[in-house]
Amino acid sequence: MKIKNTSHQTISLGNTAFASIREANSFYIDKTDFIRQWWESQDVATLITRPRRFGKSLNLNMLECFFSEKYRGEGELFRGLSIWNHEKYREIQGTYPVIFFSFADIKGQTFTSAREAICQVIQDLYAEFGFLKESERLSQEEKDYFSLVAPTMSDAVAAMSLKRLSMCLHSYYGKKVLIFLDEYDTPLQEAYMYGFWDELTGFMRGLFNSTFKTNPYLERALLTGITRVSKESIFSDLNNLTVITTTSEQYADCFGFTETEVFDALEKYGMSDRQIEVQTWYDGFSFGNKKDIYNPWSITCFLKEKKLRPYWANTSSNQLVGKLVREGSAQIKMVMEDLLAGKSFQTEIDEEIIFEQLQRKKGAIWSLFLAGGYLKVVKSEFDISSGRYSYELALTNQEVKMLFEDMVEGWFSDETVPYNDFLKAFLAKDLDYMNEYMNRVAEATFSTFDTGRNPSDDTNPERFYHGFVLGLIVELAGKYRVTSNRESGFGRYDVMLEPLEKTKDAFVLEFKVFNPRKEKTLEDTVANALQQINEKDYDCELLSRGIQKENIFHYGFAFEGKKVLIG
Template sequence: MTSAISIGKQDFASLRENHYFYVDKTDFIRQWWESGDDITLITRPRRFGKTLNMSMLNCFFSRQYAEKGTIFEGLSIWKQEKYRRLQGTYPVIFLSFADVKQNNYQDAVQKIKNIIVDAYRQHRYLEQEECFTQNEKQQMLEITEKMSDVTAQDALKNLSSYLNLLYGKKVLIFLDEYDTPMQEAYIHGYWDEFAGFMRSLFNATFKTNPYLDRAVMTGITRISKESVFSDLNNLTVITTTSDAYADCFGFTEEEVFQSLDQFGMPEKKDLVKQWYDGFCFGTHRDIYNPWSITNYLKEKKLRPYWAATSSNGLISKLLQSASVNMKEELEKLINRQQIVVNFDEQIIFGQLEQDESAVWSLLVASGYLKVEEIEYRGLTLEPWYSLSITNLETVSMFSNMFKSWFAAASANYNEFIKALLNGDVKAMNLYMNDIALATFSNFDAGKHASERSQPERFYHGFVLGLLVEVRDLYEVRSNRESGYGRYDVILIPRNLDRDAMILEFKVKETEEKTLQETVQKALAQIEIKKYDAELKERGIPKERIRHYGFAFEGKKVLIG
């Protein structure tokens, strides 16, 4: 009889006590303990088992679970006697910042204070212990939702001291989703002030805390030490490009295939691999995200389960306003090609809009792109990453993101695509002007966008939308060499019964009196530069190639 699958349950004890489906990841306990590292920060994409693993650590080490060692019976960690003796022997502080998603500084800090107060409630028995002075007990009682910022920043360090005094043993601290509030602070515009609060909290908890034995933090991104971990020299950072703990988060292919056998679906292995395989941690390949696999095992239907669990607001905002060069790289990725880029795996949120390379770091950390290879170049050994899109599920995530860029004019966007395919220039003009009017400002969101770059940003966003909307009918290529120059967009039909298309975009120059003149200039350029050459080489006759000139002036567009 197969175990029942509980979707979304992140409490290790509950999973084991109720005999729900569980893939054994307890070797993570051994690997982490034997590393001997003081403070370990592990970054993994969302829904990769971070919270469940942190709950597992808590259940294994915490004195509160000293009588519940049976939940580890039958698992790999329980095979070693020294670990059976270790279970339930440490004072533990276990917190999660996953719910800190407030849109302003005051509410975010208040939410963290509430979480700290809850951590104290879990150890309310301390107030009754005789080893504490009245002054110390009074300090415990002062940890309330109304405490000052400074009191909150010192509270976890002080709780560590109380637990250390009572048990004669330094504490373990497990902090899950440490970076969630930092991302929200950046999105909602209170980054600088909030980073200062978090820096003081982290320094007191992890840097100047003499009662701390070891700690583990998890998150999606590796935020720079300068931002929140200043002078924390004993921090070991494990990112998606590290080999450590590579098989501890996410499912290995062996685990996935064993699960498919267990649930009577051995014939689905190739299909599941095509959809959900592709994640890489360090040199370890063929990692699957647990969320999609467990949902598939339960529902037995192929769906973009993981891709549908996040709005990706920050990534969408950054990509939408990105430069032409970055959007061209996105085109390559969606066309399942590799790109080679240089970036720093540390993310400095305050520089995201100034340093576009940081967006690649964010996409890798989030799991949407995978690192195929790292090459270290030059005297300074700068890392250059070969990136590709992770799998079919992440293709769907990008597709939905690109569609959302045109949400304000989605109906008109779809109608424009129909008009384009049907060759209806009048309708194309009608709908394209509505689309441009509704969405131009989004593509001009960069801080240094110029009048000239506005249509360029819009056009490249539009190309990405085309990649999504017509990819079954056409191969969409942009800014490639053909004839004597570089065309803007070519649509190459997958079925030669359809017409090919060349789209040339031009901004109206001051010497051009009308948009019609600009259109004619665009059309003339297609002829003069012989952009048809690539299409003719593919065997498409000239009479099956349509030319379109797009002329931009502000938010006005004319197509001819």
């Protein structure tokens, strides 16, 4: 195989085919030492989790190109790279049967469609190795199994399909197989989103057990994904699985670009003067003890387009992340308020994601966000008494911050709910206009901030107003410091807007749910809210920051169902 000889390396965006990149001498940062590290670990089955667009697919394809019999005699692909410096590895290049497949495109919204798509992937593998049916090295029984594999095959046939294919390859080559599965958890995330989790995990548990645990024809296996799904979900029988997460030391610099690699690339393409910009926008990921990791997609896009944009944030749907924040508790929204304000927060993390507990278990959502690359570890501490790690987490970088800002703006972007017009009325203290628009906002978005699982009239207003506060933070960024549920005076105010220019108006907001036992009308509820602001002296914090008393204005928000009254 001839490698194109050129001094200028073209950047091939979205290309996850290692051979194609090498043949064209396209831009490539050498990650081939991963081959050596993985092989010398001698782990039978390995799961590596990394955020999307971090080179998982390219690295797996690289492994296929290195080990697979399909690439026998094509060591030229690796000439000049790290792995080729080791003589013993040159000898094993192209000497193993390899089964390589991906679940990246399995995004069915029903169990039937997801199951059929998985079975289709398996059928495609059988078609790829169709030449085995002509070999005298296989028994008739082995050949007959090919006819059973189809998108409509039974659960029993599907569960055994990859194990049987391994057996056929072993009969043909006389060697055990390597199995590489990319994006194993994509269908699982869809199953959680669309409500067929139990059915799909039951199906996949049988497939994974026979493929990775009870498969006597397996030499090594490597799986990649974004999340470490709980062992009970699909890995209950896989006690031979080595799990590498974003906090693990192993393979820490094998996925993603290090800062040295990024700065070298900037110099190569004549952009060394833009290091600080690139660092601000795209730095922040950390794997194990390796800090200052950059996502490859944003860097390669920047090198090609030479413009600062949220490349990684816009590469695929953030639907699950948006759902969890939008439908999350008031506490989750309050943490998001701090994160968008550039602050960090402390929490315990269980890296084994239990999707069923994402909206119930403390810290579960932040575990998912950390695995997905939306949060970074500022520092971690081990508590000897509890045996647990406590993590200080923050938004990863400017690109991720923009992603969440756009997400919040999307909650209020319906053309029938002109949120900007409401904010103009809010700042102008036009109560009639505010009430008209606030009721339209509440009608359109109130249910959006409910979990949809155990809705409660008592919690709806709190969820709503914290979602509303996130909207204020995003829309008024650069003009106001927006905080909520903070101590001031003799209590905790609901929302405070402090102008960055001390001569501008400040606002204190109190939200109350109509209480028919104590109040006759919503007007009474508004009056009680305003009275609480005065009695608790919520202005205290603003006054201490240099805001004049005459520039502080109070709003009481009263809720009764989806009806809102502001006074």
